[in-house]
Amino acid sequence: MKNIIALEEAAMFLLCLYGLYYLNVEWWVYPLLIIGPDISLVGYLASPTAGALTYNLFHHKAIAVIIFMAGMYQGNNALLEIMGIILFGHSSMDRMMGYGLKLNRGFKYTHLGVIGGKKPH
Numbered sequence: 001m002k003n004i005i006a007l008e009e010a011a012m013f014l015l016c017l018y019g020l021y022y023l024n025v026e027w028w029v030y031p032l033l034i035i036g037p038d039i040s041l042v043g044y045l046a047s048p049t050a051g052a053l054t055y056n057l058f059h060h061k062a063i064a065v066i067i068f069m070a071g072m073y074q075g076n077n078a079l080l081e082i083m084g085i086i087l088f089g090h091s092s093m094d095r096m097m098g099y100g101l102k103l104n105r106g107f108k109y110t111h112l113g114v115i116g117g118k119k120p121h
Helices: 001-020 029-045 048-059 063-071 078-096
Strands: none
Touching: 001 029, 001 063, 001 078, 029 078, 048 063, 048 078, 063 078
């Protein structure tokens, strides 16, 4: 099952790459897809709870979809559409590698299980 989910996430990541290509973004937007949303990790400097909150805001696919749709609703606001694609694609990439939404217990505790360990009970 883990491999099937990883393939599904890889397909979503590829769709996001195509979306950026379709929107004719500059080359420097692609590295933002890979590392940009990880700025949210700065929340962990305050506490595990703050870190989980900031990480989850930048890595929740529903938020990415809302931002993308807001761009479409505003008459093709390319900036919002690109931001939504970056957030969605990055989240897919992370999930493909086993990084899920964070629990308040610490960075390694995710909705997909413990990073490098077993699923939480």
